[in-house]
Amino acid sequence: MSMMSAKKLLMIPGPTPVVRSIQNEMGRETIAFGDPAFVGDFSHVVNDLKTLWKTSGEVFVVAGSGTLAMEMAIANSTKRGDPVLVVSHGYFGDRFVEIGQRKQLQVDVLASPWGSIVPLEKIESQLKSKPYQAVTVTHVDTSTAVCAPVEEISRLVRKHSDACYIVDGVAATGAEREYVDEMNIDILFTASQKAFGVPPGLAVLWAGEKALARKKQLGLIPEYYVDFDKWLPIMHDPSKYFATPPVNLIWALQEALRIISAEGLEVRYQRHLRNARAIHCAMESLGMRILAEPAHRAVTLSGVLYPEGIQDIQFRNTLAAEGVQVAGGLGQYAGKMFRLGHMGNIDDHTLVSAVAAIERTLSKLGVLPEIGRGVSAVMKSIESKN
Numbered sequence: 001m002s003m004m005s006a007k008k009l010l011m012i013p014g015p016t017p018v019v020r021s022i023q024n025e026m027g028r029e030t031i032a033f034g035d036p037a038f039v040g041d042f043s044h045v046v047n048d049l050k051t052l053w054k055t056s057g058e059v060f061v062v063a064g065s066g067t068l069a070m071e072m073a074i075a076n077s078t079k080r081g082d083p084v085l086v087v088s089h090g091y092f093g094d095r096f097v098e099i100g101q102r103k104q105l106q107v108d109v110l111a112s113p114w115g116s117i118v119p120l121e122k123i124e125s126q127l128k129s130k131p132y133q134a135v136t137v138t139h140v141d142t143s144t145a146v147c148a149p150v151e152e153i154s155r156l157v158r159k160h161s162d163a164c165y166i167v168d169g170v171a172a173t174g175a176e177r178e179y180v181d182e183m184n185i186d187i188l189f190t191a192s193q194k195a196f197g198v199p200p201g202l203a204v205l206w207a208g209e210k211a212l213a214r215k216k217q218l219g220l221i222p223e224y225y226v227d228f229d230k231w232l233p234i235m236h237d238p239s240k241y242f243a244t245p246p247v248n249l250i251w252a253l254q255e256a257l258r259i260i261s262a263e264g265l266e267v268r269y270q271r272h273l274r275n276a277r278a279i280h281c282a283m284e285s286l287g288m289r290i291l292a293e294p295a296h297r298a299v300t301l302s303g304v305l306y307p308e309g310i311q312d313i314q315f316r317n318t319l320a321a322e323g324v325q326v327a328g329g330l331g332q333y334a335g336k337m338f339r340l341g342h343m344g345n346i347d348d349h350t351l352v353s354a355v356a357a358i359e360r361t362l363s364k365l366g367v368l369p370e371i372g373r374g375v376s377a378v379m380k381s382i383e384s385k386n
């Protein structure tokens with residue numbers, strides 16, 4: 001390696017690279033949350049989120065991570081003893097089981113082997129078998145890089161149940177197609193550090209009309225910080241106080257939404273799909289396999305299985321020295337694969353650089369027969385029209 005230290009590309013599934021204009025918002029002088037200049041900005045953020053993800057319901061922007069949003073979703077839609085169905089495609093799906101059990105819900109789980117999805121027929125027959133208060137699904141499970149068919153599941157939930165349909169969009173929102181009302185999603189949520197490309201610290205949650213009605217029926221809930229009713233007055237008029245909003249993060253989110261609007265959500269979805277295909281081609285050209293089945297691959301990250309003879313820690317350390325940070329596998333795939341994030345505000349330059357650094361790493365580890373295959377594959381795929 002040269003003496004010049006390489007800029008480290010953050011290719012993990014969150015936090016994702018934060019572009020300069022968003023970083024600048026974090027560096028602004030912090031002002032009072034009641035300052036009219038900030039109140040106006042916060043209102044814009046709330047309204048843009050509603051408009052872009054198309055809901056006539058409500059949006060909540062609160063300090064916290066994605067896990068807080070999971071808890072907020074469950075807290076406002078269920079009460080102790082309620083039956084809920086968790087559709088799990090990995091580690092983050094399973095997290096709903098734990099949250100539900102803590103709340104003493106009756107949790108039923110439909111889980112798939114890692115890399116595939118729960119068959120729709122199985123979900124359908126489970127929904128027919130008993131009435132559920134809530135059904136949860138993780139749009140992209142970050143442990144497996146599997147994308148769930150949220151629209152198809154939504155149709156089944158509507159057809160057979162009165163359940164509140166909760167979609168964890170933490171590794172999907174802003175990259176995989178999601179429209180709240182059109183898709184009959186009752187609660188959708190994400191976190192700032194994934195496909196929005198904002199530093200960690202904000203939870204964003206959309207609640208459609210049905211979820212809001214369900215909350216009314218529940219009355220007073222035991223949870224305090226995540227109670228919709230505590231936040232609604234703030235979301236309608238951010239000059240009011242409930243708990244201090246993270247001023248700079250909200251500015252950062254405002255800039256992220258400006259970038260998303262300028263690009264256009266549909267264009268952004270297409271770009272993510274194109275990039276994911278290019279990464280899959282590149283990894284396969286280097287003799288590696290993608291964990292997720294082809295029909296269910298996420299556009300936001302890839303789980304890449306190591307070929308024989310590669311040691312996880314050595315691979316990731318060498319790659320980090322080459323300037324690219326990736327994440328290890330979770331659970332049963334710890335040591336067996338790496339997870340490469342490719343969501344958010346990522347340009348072609350970053351994509352090609354990441355593949356080149358992976359090639360240099362494989363070459364250093366003595367398992368690359370020929371240099372340039374991966375870069376060639378990623379470039380060809382980016383340039384191709386389909």
Ligand SMILES: *Cc1c(COP(=O)(O)O)cnc(C)c1O
Binds near residue numbers: 092140169
């Ligand atoms: C990252 C992630 C979470 C948890 O978010 P945190 O911000 O780490 O709390 C939940 N679900 C999915 C799908 C995720 O990718």
